[in-house]
Amino acid sequence: MPVLARWIEAAGIPTVTVTMMPSVAEERRTPRIVGVEFPFGHAFGMPHDGAMHRRTLELALHVLAGASTSGTRVDLDLEWPVPVREAYRAWQPKEPSPIVRKMLESRKGA
Amino acid sequence: MLVDSFKFLPRTFRPLYEGRGPFQGEEEPVWAPFVKRLTQSRIALLTSAGLYVKGSQAPFDLDREQMNPEWGDPSWRAIPTAASAGDIGVAHLHLNDEDLLADPEIALPMHLLGELAAEGVIGGSVAEHLSVMGFQDRSLRDWKDRTAPEIVAHLRDQVADGLILAPA
Numbered sequence: 001m002p003v004l005a006r007w008i009e010a011a012g013i014p015t016v017t018v019t020m021m022p023s024v025a026e027e028r029r030t031p032r033i034v035g036v037e038f039p040f041g042h043a044f045g046m047p048h049d050g051a052m053h054r055r056t057l058e059l060a061l062h063v064l065a066g067a068s069t070s071g072t073r074v075d076l077d078l079e080w081p082v083p084v085r086e087a088y089r090a091w092q093p094k095e096p097s098p099i100v101r102k103m104l105e106s107r108k109g110a
Numbered sequence: 111m112l113v114d115s116f117k118f119l120p121r122t123f124r125p126l127y128e129g130r131g132p133f134q135g136e137e138e139p140v141w142a143p144f145v146k147r148l149t150q151s152r153i154a155l156l157t158s159a160g161l162y163v164k165g166s167q168a169p170f171d172l173d174r175e176q177m178n179p180e181w182g183d184p185s186w187r188a189i190p191t192a193a194s195a196g197d198i199g200v201a202h203l204h205l206n207d208e209d210l211l212a213d214p215e216i217a218l219p220m221h222l223l224g225e226l227a228a229e230g231v232i233g234g235s236v237a238e239h240l241s242v243m244g245f246q247d248r249s250l251r252d253w254k255d256r257t258a259p260e261i262v263a264h265l266r267d268q269v270a271d272g273l274i275l276a277p278a
Contacts, residue, residue: 001158001244001275001277002133002277003133003136003250003253003254004156004242004253004257004258004261004275005273005275006133006136006140007253007254007258007262008258008261008262008265008273008275009140009141009142010140010142011142011258011259011262012142013142013262013265013266013270013272013273014142014143014144014271014272014273015142015272015273015274015275016272016273016274016275017275017276017277018274018275018276018277019276019277020113020115020117020118020277021115021116021119021127021277022111022113022115023111023115023128024115024127024128027128027129027130027131027132028132028133028136029132029136029137029138029139029140031139031140031141031142035111035112035113035115036113037112037113037114037117038118039118040118040119040204040205040278041159041205041206041207041209041210041216041217041278042209042216042217043157043216043217043276043277043278044215044216044217044219044222044276045216046209046216047209047212047213047216048212048213050215050222053215053216053219053222054222056219057219057222057223057226057274058226058231060274061148061153061226061231061232061274064144064148064153064272064274065144065147065148065151065272067144069141070139070140070141071139073111075111075112075113076112076113077112084117084118087118088118090206090209091118091205091206091209092120092205092206093203093204093205093206093207094206095203097179097203097204097245098175098176098178098179098203099179099180099245101179102179
């Protein structure tokens with residue numbers, strides 16, 4: 001996804017990437033980054049929490065319009081309101097994805 | 111920095127992401143200046159949560175991914191702002207889709223963006239936002255050769271001044 005942002009930016013359209021892995025986005029030279037410490041699948045926050053979505057989206061707009069150099073990163077100062085272990089389990093698919101299943105099978109066979 | 115980038119990632123996945131540096135051929139900075147005021151700008155959103163409009167659009171191809179685990183559907187969907195939460199489906203094998211189906215705004219806050227436009231915080235929202243499915247073939251060839259140029263053409267067609275991407 002950071003690479004997709006780069007290709008769109010290179011075509012002349014300014015981008016900001018809201019991501020749970022901002023350090024990875026930095027490594028990939030993403031032009032503008034907003035870091036969120038939220039579980040995967042929840043870039044803007046908890047379901048039905050409009051205030052949380054708004055804080056995230058407004059920060060993204062602020063960084064999109066206000067950043068002055070490529071690589072700008074700003075982290076959102078919001079903690080996920082669910083205990084980490086619970087949230088860690090909750091975002092993951094009920095069945096392992098095909099690539100994870102393949103990795104597990106190859107490990108078993110090794 | 112405030113955010114721990116690996117807080118919710120299984121430990122075994124961490125080496126797949128950390129310390130790998132830039133994508134090959136993407137080492138140099140890129141930059142398109144944002145030149146207008148937000149109050150005069152039209153903004154677009156892009157999610158990689160695999161959202162699509164049920165009934166009028168095909169889901170991302172998960173059957174082929176099941177057969178070929180290294181492959182992910184590289185196509186994209188235009189999500190009209192008129193779509194309601196009940197119209198949105200999710201096709202993504204790497205996420206639990208319950209929260210996304212309950213409230214797609216957690217990945218694609220297009221109704222909230224519309225509110226910000228109505229309040230005058232931004233000039234406007236595009237009529238059709240964007241969705242992809244984030245699990246992709248490692249080379250990203252199809253995204254580079256086809257999807258990215260098509261997305262750029264769509265954004266130009268929608269007269270977007272800026273794009274907010276949200277990886278799932």
